[in-house]
Amino acid sequence: MATEYYYVLATGQVEEGRQTGASGRMxxxxxxxxxxKAMAIAKERNERWEKDDRAWNDED
Structure with missing residues (x-):
């Protein structure tokens, strides 16, 4: 199994494997x-989803 990395919300650090509870990591x-880059990736996704929602609702 490949190594997985997680971004820890409370510390802003990256951990290898599941060390922090699911609600505290990305x-x-x-x-x-x-x-x-987890926070930047999330920001980009949120902006894209908001744009898609506005288009879906004919708000653009």
């Missing part, structure tokens, strides 16, 4: 580098 990510 992931899994395939690499440490990807996990380090």
């Amino acid at each position: 992931g899994p990510y395939a690499s440490r580098e990807e996990a380090e």
Whole structure:
């Protein structure tokens, strides 16, 4: 099984494997580098989803 990396919300650190409870982490990510970008990835996804929602509701 490949190593999974998680971004820990409370500390902003990356951990290897599941060490923190599910509600306190984001992931899994395939690499440490990807996990380090977790907040930026989430922000981009949220912005895209909000744009899609506005388009769906004819708000644009």
